Amino acid sequence: MSVRWAQVSDAPVVARLLHDFNTEFDTPSPGPAVLTARLEELLPDGRTTALLAGDPAVAVALLTSRPNVWYDGPVLLLDELYVVPEHRGRGIGTALVERLVHDARAAGVALVEVNVDEGDVDARRFYERHGFASGDVAPDERAFYYSRELRPPLG
Numbered sequence: 316m317s318v319r320w321a322q323v324s325d326a327p328v329v330a331r332l333l334h335d336f337n338t339e340f341d342t343p344s345p346g347p348a349v350l351t352a353r354l355e356e357l358l359p360d361g362r363t364t365a366l367l368a369g370d371p372a373v374a375v376a377l378l379t380s381r382p383n384v385w386y387d388g389p390v391l392l393l394d395e396l397y398v399v400p401e402h403r404g405r406g407i408g409t410a411l412v413e414r415l416v417h418d419a420r421a422a423g424v425a426l427v428e429v430n431v432d433e434g435d436v437d438a439r440r441f442y443e444r445h446g447f448a449s450g451d452v453a454p455d456e457r458a459f460y461y462s463r464e465l466r467p468p469l470g
């Protein structure tokens with residue numbers, strides 16, 4: 316399965332996969348057209364990047380990069396990772412993560428972060444298998460992710 320970095324012209328493909336991800340998991344989505352327009356603005360800047368697997372693409376990894384005072388190099392957030400249902404369990408997610416870690420290391424990235432829900436045990440096993448660790452300092456000292464929405468995400 317070929318894995319490549321998305322170009323700006325791939326914005327509709329990335330948007331469609333992100334929309335399908337949210338739809339599958341009953342999460343609101345502004346729709347492929349709005350997502351395409353946002354990606355066409357974000358992708359040229361280089362801080363938002365996406366990996367696509369397959370041709371036509373059946374999986375996407377969406378990433379954002381930011382500086383961080385504690386590291387000599389950028390920090391990457393894996394915002395989204397999605398393999399369409401009929402292609403899961405065949406190593407495509409692994410290929411995306413391996414490519415992103417390989418290229419990130421070569422680019423001097425210091426840290427890759429991802430947020431996973433506690434109950435999403437399959438995804439947690441997947442990330443742990445690929446070297447990701449939770450921020451827990453002890454079994455009875457769990458790390459939590461908090462957020463406070465200041466504006467609605469849609470529209």
Ligand SMILES: CC(C)(COP(=O)(O)OP(=O)(O)OC[C@H]1O[C@@H](n2cnc3c(N)ncnc32)[C@H](O)[C@@H]1OP(=O)(O)O)[C@@H](O)C(=O)NCCC(=O)NCCS
Nearest residue numbers: 396397398403404405406407408409430431437438440441
């Ligand atoms: C999680 C996901 C990206 C993994 O990609 P994949 O191509 O299925 O993964 P691989 O074939 O490389 O590796 C298989 C492993 O992925 C994990 N996995 C998670 N959800 C899975 C699913 N629905 N089907 C198969 N494997 C899944 C398991 O750890 C599995 O290993 P196992 O043999 O221990 O069960 C993909 O299953 C997916 O898109 N799931 C739904 C969306 C999601 O959960 N995204 C991550 C949110 S943080």
